[in-house]
Amino acid sequence: MRRPLHRRPAAAAAALLTALLTLSACSSGGDGSDGAPQAATPTRSAAVPDRQAEAEPTGPTPSPTKGPVVPDAELKPVTGSFTTEQKKYLSGRVPKNTDPAAVLQTGQESCQRLERTAKRDKDAAVGALVAGDIPDAEAAVNHLCPAQKPLLTTARSGFPDGTATQPKAGTYRALTTDPSCTWRALGKDGKVLASGPALGAKGPVKAAVPAGTAEFVSSSCYAWLPA
Numbered sequence: 001m002r003r004p005l006h007r008r009p010a011a012a013a014a015a016l017l018t019a020l021l022t023l024s025a026c027s028s029g030g031d032g033s034d035g036a037p038q039a040a041t042p043t044r045s046a047a048v049p050d051r052q053a054e055a056e057p058t059g060p061t062p063s064p065t066k067g068p069v070v071p072d073a074e075l076k077p078v079t080g081s082f083t084t085e086q087k088k089y090l091s092g093r094v095p096k097n098t099d100p101a102a103v104l105q106t107g108q109e110s111c112q113r114l115e116r117t118a119k120r121d122k123d124a125a126v127g128a129l130v131a132g133d134i135p136d137a138e139a140a141v142n143h144l145c146p147a148q149k150p151l152l153t154t155a156r157s158g159f160p161d162g163t164a165t166q167p168k169a170g171t172y173r174a175l176t177t178d179p180s181c182t183w184r185a186l187g188k189d190g191k192v193l194a195s196g197p198a199l200g201a202k203g204p205v206k207a208a209v210p211a212g213t214a215e216f217v218s219s220s221c222y223a224w225l226p227a
Contacts, residue, residue, distance in 0.1 A: 067095065067096075068095065068096040069092055069093070069094055069095055069096065070094040070095070070096060070098070070100060072087065072090075072091050075087055075090050075091070075094065075100050076100070077100060077101045078099075078101070082100070082104070085143040085144065086104055086143070086144070088143045089104065089107050089136075089139055089140065089142075089143035089144055090103055090104060093136070093139075106135060106136070107135075107136055107139070107140040107143075107144050108140075108144060110134045110135050110136060110137060110140040110144075111140050111141070111144050111145035111148065113128075113134060114128070114129070114134055114137070114140075114141070114145065114148050114151065115145065115147075115148065118148065118151060122151070123175050123225075124175070125151055126151055126154050126155050126158070126175070126223075126225065127175035127176075127222055127223040127225075129151060129152060129155035130155045130158040130159065130160050130175070130223035130224070130225070131160045131161065131222060131223045132160060137152070138152060154225070157225060157226055158172070158175075158223055158224050158225040158226070159216070159223070159224050160222075160223050160224075161218050161219065161220070161221045161222050161223060161224075162217070162218065163215055163216070163217050164215070164216040164217075164218075164224075165214070165215055166213070166214060166215075167209050167213055167216045168209070169209050169210060169211040169212075169213065170208075170209055170226055170227075171206055171207070171208050171209070171226070171227040172206065172207045172209060172224040172225060172226055172227055173204060173205065173206050173207075173224070173225055173226075173227040174204070174205040174206070174207070174218070174221040174222065174223070174224055175221075175222050175223045175224070175225060176205070176220070176221055176222040176223075178220045178221070178222070180219075180220045181197070181205045181218065181219070181220045181221040181222075182195070182196070182197065182218065182219050182220070182221075183195060183196060183205075183207045183216065183217065183218035183219075183221060184216070184217045184218075185207070185208075185209050185210055185213040185215075185216050186213065186214055186215045186216075186217065187212055187213065187214055188212075188214045193210050193212070193213060194207070194208055194209070194210055205221065206227055207224070
């Protein structure tokens with residue numbers, strides 16, 4: 001004859017539950033922490049800026065620092081000295097309690113980036129200038145890497161993606177390979193004077209901006225230069 005099953009006494013069940021909870025606590029606190037929540041270590045995608053996002057237009061070149069800055073007479077590195085042109089670049093750009101050498105390094109890095117890009121693709125270098133992707137580009141070029149002034153001159157003839165007010169009439173080319181680049185030329189009354197290309201168009205994108213254009217609006221085109 002089979003023996004009837006007996007239920008586990010309540011006290012034994014309670015003891016088992018306590019043991020399980022104790023094991024769980026040990027496993028979670030075994031790293032020597034005090035049990036406080038630990039901040040998650042950022043993944044690479046969260047810790048490293050997205051390169052595509054950096055390529056998006058950022059607007060005009062930043063102006064000298066707003067707020068209290070180091071007086072020009074006090075612009076001195078810890079060792080050595082700044083050249084006259086380096087001091088001109090730093091003037092009005094070094095916030096109080098900031099090492100001028102660190103600000104100078106930012107300008108030098110902008111020059112290096114521009115020089116390296118121009119060696120590979122001059123259009124890409126000019127596009128970065130037009131789109132405002134290189135910090136303090138104009139000041140950096142004028143004072144720290146004057147050999148790049150031709151690129152700056154070319155960039156001044158173009159305009160970045162977005163809305164350009166009263167652009168000079170003519171034919172422009174987009175400095176992008178993005179097939180979704182589109183544009184519209186609007187008159188003073190908001191009427192579309194010209195537009196193109198169709199979404200997904202292939203090949204270089206060009207825009208014929210007619211005389212009388214009040215606004216030139218583009219999307220996904222990065223930057224524009226006269227064709």
